[in-house]
């Protein structure tokens with residue numbers, strides 16, 4: 162009997178406490194006072210709930226929801242595992258007793274309050290793999306009323322499991338604060354669906370950004386440029402941009418770019434010049450270091466190409482196309498170590514459009530037309546692992562799946578959005594130092610001159626390396 166009472170108190174502490182209070186008031190003051198107290202409480206609750214909905218949701222409903230969900234996951238974990246086939250039964254040879262073994266659940270906590278993400282560490286049983294756990298993700302989500310469940314391997318038999326109860330990527334994300342000393346291997350450009358920042362590596366990689374027209378490639382590019390702002394202004398990073406659409410996309414940020422090419426011809430010349438810089442750097446660095454440290458004398462060179470296909474697949478002049486492909490291949494295959502990074506945006510991921518796809522270590526896939534394109538961009542198995550780019554609604558530009566370095570599973574993220582005013586302010590605040598090597602006047606969409614000199618020939622004294 163006493164065990165049953167303890168169990169009831171343990172299971173329903175709020176109800177038991179409330180009942181005891183009601184009983185105490187009734188015994189001490191009688192039924193009239195109890196009625197008055199109940200009416201006052203009901204009125205206060207109704208006034209707060211209807212009159213102050215935000216306060217109610219933040220201070221009352223939210224904490225109650227989090228408390229109940231956490232408790233129900235903890236309590237129903239074993240039963241749910243049994244139901245989805247993650248538990249095993251072992252029978253003792255000696256006594257014949259049956260024991261249920263369930264994957265261990267630990268560190269159960271709310272990792273993001275705004276994003277409503279309940280996270281835990283799960284250790285699978287001997288004979289199981291993290292893939293077995295991931296295979297039950299949908300059932301684990303519906304069992305606890307979550308929108309989705311993400312399973313991320315942290316070891317051969319452990320995984321971080323996250324229950325997502327709301328879509329934290331539903332709203333437009335305002336431009337993020339700019340860090341005074343940007344970290345070139347973790348630039349904040351948006352938010353991940355668990356509410357944590359989405360940070361992009363730039364140094365030592367190449368970035369491919371793919372999405373149909375209107376998918377929000379611009380949001381990713383401008384967020385990246387914003388995060389780079391202080392390094393662009395100080396000259397530690399130079400952005401050489403090619404806008405295949407005649408400057409329509411990138412021209413508003415003209416002061417940020419050391420060079421901006423707006424035609425196929427000048428775009429190809431710019432790529433070739435970047436390849437020349439790369440070759441010179443590589444020859445100089447050969448045998449001394451394998452890692453480029455950006456300095457003002459030798460900055461990280463970001464070759465930004467918006468609509469890559471306009472330089473490759475759609476150029477009618479075959480010679481020009483071959484030159485573009487040759488320069489791109491050189492940058493993509495050899496550019497990372499000497500600090501020449503390619504960031505390319507593209508609408509159509511088909512192989513004939515970009516044969517270089519596999520040379521981009523970081524791939525970002527926004528909304529795509531067909532499900533077959535998901536694996537084309539993010540790699541084999543990405544769609545099965547949860548990258549549903551073809552299901553991103555048109556009403557959610559900027560929502561993206563990305564393979565974060567070191568993670569097997571694609572992560573759903575959303576880039577911040579910069580409107581025209583933000584871009585104009587960005588261009589003024591973080592304008593690149595004027596480059597005496599170019600005849601570019603910096604007014605609008607001037608193309609890069611046909612011949613650019615090597616950056617290291619013409620620059621001011623070296624400053625310290627950037628934080629990386």
Ligand SMILES: Nc1ncnc2c1ncn2[C@@H]1O[C@H](COP(=O)(O)OP(=O)(O)OP(=O)(O)O)[C@@H](O)[C@H]1O
Pocket residue numbers: 333334372373374375376377378379380381410508557558559560575576577578
């Ligand atoms: N991160 C974002 N958050 C919210 N809205 C966005 C975001 N990025 C873009 N948008 C909206 O979507 C529209 C299209 O975005 P954008 O021009 O960046 O698409 P795109 O993929 O570059 O298309 P295209 O290839 O045709 O240039 C923008 O005008 C803007 O209204």
